[in-house]
Amino acid sequence: MKISDYLKEKEKIDILAQQDKSLAMIEIDPEVMDGLPCIKGGRVPVYIILELLQEGHDFEAIIKQYPSLNRDKIRAALHFAALCASL
16 A cells, blocks of 8 residues: 555544544554554454454454454444445
């Protein structure tokens, strides 16, 4: 990802995060997981959470596998994905 693309995406996320507290749990940082959207303060990418849900794992199973997560963070990942799909 080019720096200009990263800045555009980060700006969109920052604007959305100001409007929605759950999005404040998501960060895009080129120094963390190559800039993939992740749960803030950790290294769990949003796409991993989505894949686990798609495979049929429930919230509790995901939290057991990734103890740094909680129900709100999983919901934030879902909300982030829904917003990305609508852009």
